[in-house]
Amino acid sequence: MAKDHGKQIKKDDTYEELRKKGASKEKAARIANAQANPHRHPSEKGGRAAKYEDRSKDELYQKAKDIGIKGRSGMNKSELINALRNH
Structure with missing residues (x-):
């Protein structure tokens, strides 16, 4: 239970x-x-949403900003993808 x-x-x-x-x-x-x-x-x-890999770094950055991921400004595209998936 x-x-x-x-x-x-x-x-x-x-x-x-x-x-x-x-x-x-x-x-x-x-x-x-x-x-x-x-x-x-x-x-x-x-x-139905676009895969993170198909999005631009700017789009990923904005998504990370919208949900409040800290340290996003220093991340590259693959780090942003990882942060978004593990948020």
Whole structure:
């Protein structure tokens, strides 16, 4: 049985599974809460976004800025991709 993480986490079992797989607390909470919301369908857009490798460094930098990745100004394209994937 999943541990109760309080009212801030809507699907405790999903949250715990994502954390075991190495997702950050923020990412695990975002996904678990999206899956619990009947008005959101987090997997509907899956696979349709452009691959990070196909985006420009400027696009990756802006995405990193939007989600608050620290140290992004000193990163090259591959480091930005890694930071975005592991955020």
